[in-house]
Amino acid sequence: MTQSLLQDIKVTKTENSKISQVDFNNLSFGSTFSDHMLVCDYKNGTWEAPEVIPYQPISLDPSSKIFHYGQSIFEGMKAYKDENGDVFLFRPLDNFKRLNISAKRLAIPELPEAFFMEGLKTLLEVDKNWIPTTQGSSLYIRPFVFASGKGFHASPADAYKFIIATAPSGSYFAGKVKVLIEEKYSRSANGGVGYAKAGGNYAGQFYPTQLAVAKGYNQVIWTDDNKHEYIEEAGAMNIFVRINDSLLTAPTNDRILDGITRKSIIEIAKQEGINVEVRPISVTEVVNAAKNGSLKEMFGAGTAAVISPISVFGYQGTDYTLPELDNDYASSLKKRITDIQYNRSEDPFGWRIKL
Amino acid sequence: MTQSLLQDIKVTKTENSKISQVDFNNLSFGSTFSDHMLVCDYKNGTWEAPEVIPYQPISLDPSSKIFHYGQSIFEGMKAYKDENGDVFLFRPLDNFKRLNISAKRLAIPELPEAFFMEGLKTLLEVDKNWIPTTQGSSLYIRPFVFASGKGFHASPADAYKFIIATAPSGSYFAGKVKVLIEEKYSRSANGGVGYAKAGGNYAGQFYPTQLAVAKGYNQVIWTDDNKHEYIEEAGAMNIFVRINDSLLTAPTNDRILDGITRKSIIEIAKQEGINVEVRPISVTEVVNAAKNGSLKEMFGAGTAAVISPISVFGYQGTDYTLPELDNDYASSLKKRITDIQYNRSEDPFGWRIKL
Numbered sequence: 001m002t003q004s005l006l007q008d009i010k011v012t013k014t015e016n017s018k019i020s021q022v023d024f025n026n027l028s029f030g031s032t033f034s035d036h037m038l039v040c041d042y043k044n045g046t047w048e049a050p051e052v053i054p055y056q057p058i059s060l061d062p063s064s065k066i067f068h069y070g071q072s073i074f075e076g077m078k079a080y081k082d083e084n085g086d087v088f089l090f091r092p093l094d095n096f097k098r099l100n101i102s103a104k105r106l107a108i109p110e111l112p113e114a115f116f117m118e119g120l121k122t123l124l125e126v127d128k129n130w131i132p133t134t135q136g137s138s139l140y141i142r143p144f145v146f147a148s149g150k151g152f153h154a155s156p157a158d159a160y161k162f163i164i165a166t167a168p169s170g171s172y173f174a175g176k177v178k179v180l181i182e183e184k185y186s187r188s189a190n191g192g193v194g195y196a197k198a199g200g201n202y203a204g205q206f207y208p209t210q211l212a213v214a215k216g217y218n219q220v221i222w223t224d225d226n227k228h229e230y231i232e233e234a235g236a237m238n239i240f241v242r243i244n245d246s247l248l249t250a251p252t253n254d255r256i257l258d259g260i261t262r263k264s265i266i267e268i269a270k271q272e273g274i275n276v277e278v279r280p281i282s283v284t285e286v287v288n289a290a291k292n293g294s295l296k297e298m299f300g301a302g303t304a305a306v307i308s309p310i311s312v313f314g315y316q317g318t319d320y321t322l323p324e325l326d327n328d329y330a331s332s333l334k335k336r337i338t339d340i341q342y343n344r345s346e347d348p349f350g351w352r353i354k355l
Numbered sequence: 356m357t358q359s360l361l362q363d364i365k366v367t368k369t370e371n372s373k374i375s376q377v378d379f380n381n382l383s384f385g386s387t388f389s390d391h392m393l394v395c396d397y398k399n400g401t402w403e404a405p406e407v408i409p410y411q412p413i414s415l416d417p418s419s420k421i422f423h424y425g426q427s428i429f430e431g432m433k434a435y436k437d438e439n440g441d442v443f444l445f446r447p448l449d450n451f452k453r454l455n456i457s458a459k460r461l462a463i464p465e466l467p468e469a470f471f472m473e474g475l476k477t478l479l480e481v482d483k484n485w486i487p488t489t490q491g492s493s494l495y496i497r498p499f500v501f502a503s504g505k506g507f508h509a510s511p512a513d514a515y516k517f518i519i520a521t522a523p524s525g526s527y528f529a530g531k532v533k534v535l536i537e538e539k540y541s542r543s544a545n546g547g548v549g550y551a552k553a554g555g556n557y558a559g560q561f562y563p564t565q566l567a568v569a570k571g572y573n574q575v576i577w578t579d580d581n582k583h584e585y586i587e588e589a590g591a592m593n594i595f596v597r598i599n600d601s602l603l604t605a606p607t608n609d610r611i612l613d614g615i616t617r618k619s620i621i622e623i624a625k626q627e628g629i630n631v632e633v634r635p636i637s638v639t640e641v642v643n644a645a646k647n648g649s650l651k652e653m654f655g656a657g658t659a660a661v662i663s664p665i666s667v668f669g670y671q672g673t674d675y676t677l678p679e680l681d682n683d684y685a686s687s688l689k690k691r692i693t694d695i696q697y698n699r700s701e702d703p704f705g706w707r708i709k710l
Contacts, residue, residue, distance in 0.1 A: 030418070030507025037417055057414040062392055062520045063385070067501050070425050070554030071561070076507075107561035142507050146422050147558075152385025152431075152497050152522055154591045156561045165417045167507055182546075189544035189580035191537075193559045199425030200555015203502075204548040206426070206462035206511045225544035226581050236509045 009038075009122040014054035024132045027170035029304060030140055034130040034166040038119040041148075042109050042160035050119040052126050055165065063150045065157040071147035072199035073102035076303040078138040079124055079166075079355070081131045082343035087124060087355040090341045092117065094260050099143060101258075102196035107156040108145055115162070116143065123164055124355055136171025138341075140304070146199075172304050176311035177218040179234060179298075181283055182208060183316070186225035187233060187255070194255035202236060209235070217314060219300075223283065224255070230280045237300030237308060238262035239281075242329055243289045244296065246275040261301040261337070267349060268336050274329065283315060290320040298322060299330045307334040364393075364477040369409035379487045382525035384659060385495055389485040389521040393474045396503075397464050397515035405474040407481055410520065418505045420512040426502035427554035428457035431658040433493040434479055434521070434710070436486045437698035442479060442710040445696045447472065449615050454498060456613075457551035462511040463500055470517070471498065478519055479710055491526025493696075495659070501554075527659050531666035532573040534589060534653075536638055537563060538671070541580035542588060542610070549610035557591060564590070572669060574655075578638065579610070585635045592655030592663060593617035594636075597684055598644045599651065601630040616656040616692070622704060623691050629684065638670065645675040653677060654685045662689040 014035045022032055033055050040050035065071055075095040080088045096117060100110040120141070124131075131139040143164045149157030185208035187201065188194025194201060205220065212220045219235040231239055232250050238259040241248045247269050252258045269276050289295035290313075298310040309330045312321050339345035340352055369390045377387055388410050395405035420426055430450040435443045451472060455465040475496070479486075486494040498519045504512030540563035542556065543549025549556060560575065567575045574590040587605050588594055593614040596603045602624050607613045624631050644650035645668075655663040664685045667676050694700035695707055 031505070033418060055417065057416055059412040059414050061412055062410065062518055063388060063497075063522075066421060066554075067427060067499055067518075068429050068497070068554055068557070069561075070427060070556070070558035072422060072425060072558070074423050105562055106558050107565060140507060142418075142423070144422055150386070152495060154557050154560075156565075163417055163422075167418075184546050186544040186546035189541040189547060191539050191541035191580055191583075192544060192547075193555075198555065198558065199421075199423055200548075200553065200558060201425070202423070202509050203425035203427070203461050203553065203555060205509075206424075207460055210462060210511075225546055228546075 009050055009052060009119060011052040011122065011126055012054065013126065019129060022168065024168065025134055027132060027137060027168050029169045029172050030142070030167045032167055034127040034139070034168065036123060036126050038123045038164040040115055040119065040162040042162070047109065047111060047115060047162070050115050050162070052123050058161070060148060061150045063152055065147035065149055065151065068152065069147065069154055070198070070200045071106055071108055071157060072144065073099060073106055073108060074142060074144035074197055074199070075099050077141040077143070078303060078341070079131050079141060080138050080342045081133050086343065087128060087131055088341065088343050089353045089355065091260050091264070091351045092120065092353060095143065098197065098258065099145070102198060103145060105193050105196040106198055108147070108160055111145070111162055120164055121355060123166065127166060130166065130168050132168045132170070134170065138169060140167045140169040142166065172306070176309045178216065178312040178314070179219045179221045179310050180212040180215065180217040181221045181231065181313055181315040182223050183228045187222040189225055189255070191254060195252065195257055197257065205236065215314070221313065228283070230282055231286065232256050234300035234308070234310070237302035237305065240265065240299050240301060241281055241286060241295070242297035244294050246277055247329060248277045248279065248281050250281055251278050259302060261303055261306060264337055264351065265301050265333055268333055269329070271348070272336070286313070287315055287320065296323060296325060297328055297330055306338060364405055364407060364474060366407040366477065366481055367409065368481065374484060377523065379523065380489055382487060382492060382523050384524045384527050385497070385522045387522055389482040389494070389523065391478060391481050393478045393519040395470055395474065395517040397517070402464065402466060402470060402517070405470050405517070407478050413516070415503060416505045418507055420502035420504055420506065423507065424502065424509055425553070425555045426461050426463055426512060427499065428454060428461055428463060429497060429499035429552055429554070430454050432496040432498070433658060433696070434486050434496060435493050435697045436488050441698065442483060442486060443696065443698050444708045444710065446615050446619070446706045447475065447708060450498065453552065453613060454500070457553060458500060460548050460551040461553055463502070463515055466500070466517055475519055476710060478521065482521060485521065485523050487523045487525070489525065493524060495522045495524040497521065527661070531664045533571065533667040533669070534574045534576050534665050535567040535570065535572040536576045536586065536668055536670040537578055538583045542577040544580055544610070546609060550607065550612060552612065560591065570669070576668065583638070585637055586641065587611050589655035589663070589665070592657035592660065595620065595654050595656060596636055596641060596650070597652035599649050601632055602684060603632045603634065603636050605636055606633050614657060616658055616661060619692055619706065620656050620688055623688055624684070626703070641668070642670060642675065651678060651680060652683055652685055661693060
């Protein structure tokens with residue numbers, strides 16, 4: 001049905017594949033790029049037909065609004081290959097829907113569903129051999145849209161580019177992280193763009209994160225910008241806190257991204273019989289729980305790392321160490337979600353899509 | 356002294372000047388670009404020597420971080436030509452300093468002063484004939500820096516481009532504007548990047564502005580993101596309010612840009628003997644002043660439009676009309692600042708720099 005908007009997507013294959021130069025056993029995250037990309041231009045008030053072309057540089061006028069006014073949005077997804085060589089996506093329609101939610105907030109024209117979904121499938125078919133198969137690896141998929149239209153006037157552009165590029169990536173896991181609960185800097189405003197996957201949300205995090213790194217932490221836990229009373233996100237991930245046997249996460253709002261890993265974790269945890277509370281989590285509550293021993297776990301959740309467990313959090317000059325558990329939620333929830341993603345288990349939720 | 360860092364800047368002139376194709380009597384704002392641009396690359400931990408080259412497209416890898424994580428900052432300045440053909444800049448060192456303040460907050464490497472100042476002067480020397488001379492026109496100057504480094508990892512780039520492009524522009528004045536005091540959306544967070552001239556700050560304004568335009572307004576007056584109690588900026592400009600004979604403007608903070616036109620207006624007004632109050636301005640105060648007749652003027656202040664007078668403001672469904680005055684501050688302050696900029700008067704402040 002979604003195909004009705006499209007003729008077949010035009011594919012121009014590269015004559016110089018780079019695939020033989022890639023060591024698929026030693027992939028870092030998002031730094032090796034596949035042979036092709038999907039490109040789609042918005043001009044004269046409409047999105048033109050997408051095409052698959054060789055991965056290549058983009059040429060832009062110096063006045064293109066992406067350089068000046070930050071109109072850029074993106075998504076992060078993965079393609080997984082199972083033992084039989086079949087390829088799977090995880091809730092891709094949710095990425096498409098969120099891209100258009102971001103588009104609306106950033107005054108970027110929304111994309112037709114078929115251009116995204118069929119474009120993605122065509123690209124993955126062409127670059128199927130780029131999907132790695134070593135433990136924990138996947139093809140990281142980066143759909144993004146930016147303002148290519150020209151002019152120094154501070155107004156929405158009249159031209160945009162939608163691109164999907166992919167990067168075979170190894171397991172992101174890099175051990176547990178030390179985090180700092182932020183008391184000065186903020187990620188997003190009430191009534192701002194924090195719920196959108198907009199480029200500017202990330203650029204603003206780098207400097208406060210550098211300051212935290214200089215103090216010996218890996219990452220910042222973002223709090224509300226008003227009084228820094230509530231914890232909201234962990235770096236570029238959503239945050240979960242386990243107090244006793246309850247799993248807590250902040251509700252989505254206009255400051256917090258509606259993470260696909262986040263909402264999947266919530267559903268899996270509920271199915272496992274875990275008491276899940278989606279509500280504001282105060283810093284005071286977390287500190288008190290750490291002091292009285294009821295704080296069992298904290299972890300970030302996002303597409304790239306899936307689940308990123310926290311070993312220590314710092315707040316007002318004190319470091320609080322999380323316990324080492326035998327049966328932690330982080331490990332069991334990560335296993336459940338990745339088993340679904342890699343087609344190693346049943347998918348009772350209907351999230352997995354075979355290519 | 357600033358020249359000591361530099362050998363002469365290398366200049367490569369175009370063989371195909373576009374200048375004969377430009378109608379200098381009918382210039383819009385920021386949509387015609389001069390023949391040359393200054394480019395400067397940051398690589399391997401250092402800013403390389405700037406060069407002047409023909410204005411031309413920029414080629415970037417699809418994974419360049421500008422497309423994904425919003426690391427971009429800019430400045431807005433003008434070059435003015437007087438009756439004798441001499442060229443002047445207005446407080447250019449302040450633009451340079453602010454660019455580096457923005458750079459720091461966006462985790463972009465700071466620029467050497469000489470690269471900016473001598474680069475700018477060299478570029479203007481080369482494109483001197485592009486500076487228009489009709490009433491109210493000027494050469495709009497756009498210095499900008501963005502992340503060109505590659506990779507999908509959400510971290511600061513390892514390569515950047517600093518570019519100065521210029522655009523001969525006509526007078527920006529387009530009559531008085533109707534503005535809407537914003538009650539839902541916000542421009543910036545406490546602890547955020549609102550004080551930086553970062554691309555993302557502008558992209559986030561487009562959608563709320565479109566909603567205001569659909570209601571019949573030209574622009575949004577931004578308020579604090581917490582309770583929308585205080586007025587902070589007018590569109591992409593700073594805001595001034597005249598109550599009786601006092602001129603009020605919000606203090607700069609981490610949400611408000613330290614505008615060069617704003618601070619020049621403050622100094623000129625003080626020299627004129629006007630009572631200037633730099634303090635938070637509540638919406639309630641402005642509404643009450645409109646009701647009791649003490650609200651005399653409201654205007655935006657910024658480089659592009661200099662001063663943009665407001666005719667009407669809307670708040671909670673009511674429109675409040677500003678009076679028409681014979682001796683308004685907006686006109687006299689605009690005349691004073693532009694007379695200094697165009698070398699039509701003395702410059703007691705030492706702001707004007709002859710090229």
